[in-house]
Amino acid sequence: MGNLTALKVRNLKEPGRYSDGSGLILDLTGVGKGHWTLRIQIAGKRRDIGLGPIELVSLAEARDAAAEMRKQARAGLDPLLERKKAQRQVPTFKDATLRVFEEHKLSWKNGKHQTQWLKTLETYAFPEIGQLFVSDIDGPMIRDILAKIWLSKPETARRVLT
Numbered sequence: 001m002g003n004l005t006a007l008k009v010r011n012l013k014e015p016g017r018y019s020d021g022s023g024l025i026l027d028l029t030g031v032g033k034g035h036w037t038l039r040i041q042i043a044g045k046r047r048d049i050g051l052g053p054i055e056l057v058s059l060a061e062a063r064d065a066a067a068e069m070r071k072q073a074r075a076g077l078d079p080l081l082e083r084k085k086a087q088r089q090v091p092t093f094k095d096a097t098l099r100v101f102e103e104h105k106l107s108w109k110n111g112k113h114q115t116q117w118l119k120t121l122e123t124y125a126f127p128e129i130g131q132l133f134v135s136d137i138d139g140p141m142i143r144d145i146l147a148k149i150w151l152s153k154p155e156t157a158r159r160v161l162t
Contacts, residue, residue, distance in 0.1 A: 006059050024066045026054065036062040042073050049079060093137060094130035097121055120159045124149060 002020035009026065012018065015034075018026040028034035036051035051057055051065050069079035091099070097118075105114045128145050129137055142161075150157040 002059075002063065004059055009054065009059050020059070020063070022066065022070070024051075024062060026062075028054075036065075038066045038069055040070060040073055040079070042078050047080065090133045090135045092130065093132055093134055094126055096134050097125075117159055120156055124156070124160050 002022075002024065004018060004020040004026065009018075010032075012026075012028055013031050015028050015030060018028060020026065023039040025037045025039060026034055027037055032055070033053075035053045036057055038049045038051055040047055040049065049069060051062050057065070072079045072082055101114075101118050108114050108117075125145055129141055132141075146157050146161060149160070
């Protein structure tokens with residue numbers, strides 16, 4: 001159990017650092033103003049991770065966030081990198097394909113090739129991996145898609161591969 005309570009946090013008036021224990025710290029800058037910080041060791045290095053202002057993050061929420069980050073650190077992950085990954089917008093395969101198509105369609109000389117390229121992916125790749133995030137697609141998935149058509153339609157398989 002922590003050293004702080006919600007009532008104690010609300011009644012703090014003196015600016016300073018108040019520890020809840022296990023690395024969770026309240027940096028109070030004024031009455032009702034301050035922020036939560038988690039001090040943790042990741043791969044032998046000390047890291048201070050901001051958890052948010054006390055106006056938006058309650059003591060319970062700060063404890064929950066700190067516990068989750070400690071769990072990630074114990075699993076060998078860097079909580080800051082995991083937070084950045086979660087914020088990054090990774091497109092689905094279908095969205096990324098359509099974006100690439102729009103960017104490159106004018107550079108293809110033959111209009112027939114434009115439509116063939118997209119139609120081939122719509123037929124063979126989208127049903128299998130279209131809704132997966134690009135970051136979740138691996139080599140065996142691509143191999144499985146190509147294996148179904150490689151011997152019977154080698155040119156189509158090449159188009160899917162590129």
